[in-house]
Amino acid sequence: MQKEIIIKVSPKEASSTESIKQIVASQLDIQISEIKAVRIVKRSIDARQRKVFVNLTLNIYIEESEPETKFEEIEYKNISEAPQAIVVGCGPAGLFAALRLIELGIRPIVVERGKNVRDRKKDTAQVSKNNVVNPESNYCFGEGGAGAYSDGKLYTRSKKRGNVDKILRIFCQYGASTDILIDAHPHIGTDKLPGIIERMRMQIEESGGEVHFETRMDKLIIKNNSVEGIETNTGKIFVGKVILATGHSARDVYSMLHEQKIKLEAKGFAIGVRVEHSSHLIDQIQYHNPEGRGEYLPAAEYNFVVQSAGRGVYSFCMCPGGVIVPIASNEKQVVVNGMSASNRGSKWSNSGIVVEIHPEDLPDYAKYEELCMMKFQEDIEELTWVKGGKTQTAPAQRLVDFVKNKKSDDLPNSSYSAGIVSSALHEWLPEFIRTRLQDAFLQIGKRYKGFLTNDAIIIAIESRTSSPVRITRDRESLEHFEIRGLYPCGEGAGYAGGIVSAAMDGERCAEALVERCSMVSSCL
Template identity: 55%
Template sequence: MIRDLQLRLTPECAYNSTKLKTIIAKELNILFNDITGYRIIKRSIDARQRQVMVNLSVKVFINQPVDTTPMYDKILYPDVTNSPQVIVVGAGPAGLFASLRLIELGLKPIVLERGKDVDSRRVDMANIARKGIVDSESNYCFGEGGAGAYSDGKLYTRSKKRGSVDKILAVFHAHGASDDILIDAHPHIGTDKLPDVIKAIRRQIIKSGGEVHFECKVTDLLVSDDKINGVKTTSGTIYNGPVILATGHSARDIYYKLNSLGVTLEPKGIAIGVRLEHPQHLIDCIQYHSPNGRGKYLPAAEYSMLTRVDGRAVYSFCMCPGGFIIPAASGTNQQVVNGMSPSNRGTKWSNSGMVVEVLPEDLSEYDQYGVLKVMKFQETIEKRYYEESNGSQNAPAQRMLDFVNGKESKDLPQTSYAPGIHPARIDKLLPDFISHRLRKGFAEFGKKSRGFLTNEATLIGAETRTSSPIRIPRDSMTLQHIEISGLFPCGEGAGYAGGIVSAAIDGERCADAVANYLSKCNTDSNCGIL
């Protein structure tokens, strides 16, 4: 017999299998030994009350073998070696999931990625941390796996399309991510595990007859008569076919190129601020309401902060419990920080972006740059931080209370940020319309969450790559650019996603749209079918 059970347990009972089995037997009024096994279907932590509880949804197998079939049907990837080809620019989550979906639909993806494969990228990232050298083709933003490859690998999204989210999680799982991502309310993979999952996705694409080309930067889009025929790369090679453009929010050269070609673009709001680093133990104490921290069973605590100050949102972004702050510049003359964490979220630090919403109308002094104005503002902030640091990746930093009180910090706490930090007036490096909102936001967060506003925490600048500063507008039905047929702007860089899962969902949607587009083309309509 199989029974479904909802349980609300202390962490000690929820994470200890013998204790959990004893509770299940008691709840179902059966013998301990009659339980052949159980499967946890969903798990979430409720830390709202003093006693932290874990909610479990469990399937119990009584006197019958445990059903170990995967929770999702296996996806079949046919051989597409001789199928019509589709050009996918960018091997981030949007490009990779678009490619897998194209294969499912019987189409051949040709993936063109400017950066290196996910292993070779490591050397270039180490060079940023150790020598301050940023390779503008291979860094934390560019390379196989995209911006999400060396991240926390948080897989939660505000998307309400449960079916689409579950499919993305199932694909990650099928390519090696742990069972936990199918169970946890806030799933994450971790920076140590993500590269293997990405390599498994690449192997699947190639095994099915698709192609993946690294160090293959797209430098031109071949557009004529409002239709795209293909793309040209740095080596001069031309690839023909419909194009899924999934180049991410940091590919500024692509925005410049599109703008120079006269392709319609729109400025888009972003959020800008700092990375805030606390000792993880402090966050555990606050979030789990215990002076002893998280104890033996609970994971490193998370938080999420949001308020509005003078008409703009102030919020925490991409929180990484037990993680590191990393240098995320993707070009010269930039200083940018971001965060990541390993699968065990085991470092002694917690970090999050603390950012203020910036809308195009806030930047009238950048009007001269037209649709590129928000991106120009982003560039200006990154350059200001870089110059303040004498052209290094050693970042300006200020203790949190000192920031709120407008004081330079005399000294700074230890940090996870490998290139190091130095005291600076972050409140002055940021424009006042951001600084003053952050200051008020911090004061409010400190009231809501006692202990959060503290000089044990450090602000490290600058957090600027929160989303795309530009939207590449597309038709809501066909997902093609509003003026160029065969061009499918996709993922975060096109302004249609924010985060790994939503970028992956958008990749799948674009693949469906390309299949639809190609199915409508007959042999002499020249849709770019090869």
């Protein structure tokens, strides 16, 4: 017999199958020997009260053995003789689009400007070590996209836009721990993601698809308002309908589309700084315990949203036990974000704290039309580079000093490997951002005692929170409004905001492309 029950236990009890069995036996009033297996199907931490609990949803197998499989694997058939479609970009949106095309019997030709995920790592190391940013291979560009060297948090609020569980199962099929299927806040970690991504790409190739690295799409070939293929920097031309999944950092793609008079929209995004505390302090605050997280709890997370002068200010991409990384995708930019390994074991916890901004906040940029937000983003990243000393060193300030408009005399250690330099961020951040950030830190400090401390620092600039441009598409067909056969996809097109939502959008675009082509003869 199989039963599902929910129990609320201490972190220590949750860590031991024997303890769980004992609790279950007493709750069901059965002998412990009758329980043949216990499978955790959902796990979440409840740290709202002083005493921290773990909620477990369990499948209990009573006098019956546990089924072997934890999830169903997808069988990808050979499509080497099938009609082809082009996927530009090998981030989560592009990868999942390509895999879905294979499932649906189409041969994906994936074109990626960056290097494969292993070679790419050498380029990301160069940013910290030698201040060299390779504009084609960095934290934003290359196999796996922006999601490869990231935190690998896999939760999304856009659950209605696709099958989250399927995306997680595919990650498991290629090597992710099945813990991601049960945790309320699933997380893979930057040490595990590259291997998983590599195996997904190998699947695409084994099934008969193609993946071309170091191949940048430079132009869409459009005839009679219909996409016929792409031109690339290698001179190769690829023919087919196009899923355009180039991410939010490919400014040359937005400029190229603008020049080709393809309809775009300026899109609001969020901008701010990354704040870093010791992970022990965050554990103390979030777990209400001066001892910190103890032996059985993971590094604590937080998630803040406050309002300031009519705009949301919120924590973004929080990385417990993580590090801050330099994610510039070109010279003359300093941009930060965070990542963490699977054990979330670093002594720091960081998060973006960002302010929503909209085109109306930037009247001086109106002349740039659809690219106004992108131009502002570009300018503030360059200003940050100047303030940091024209290297990848990032300008930083102690948190309380920032709130009090005081330049920091010195700075605490930070995880940011390219180095930090003291800078009066309060003097040069645009006022509509600075005042809201200061107000938000005061509000957060009141709510979470200990957060507003001068042992914490803020580092500029957190500006790649989402796309500054939307590549418009039809809600139903997902095709571009004016250009047939062009499927703007993922975060760069403005339809996703994280690994899972980008992956789901990739699947949806693949489905839309195949559905449209099944209606139109000789479409592919």
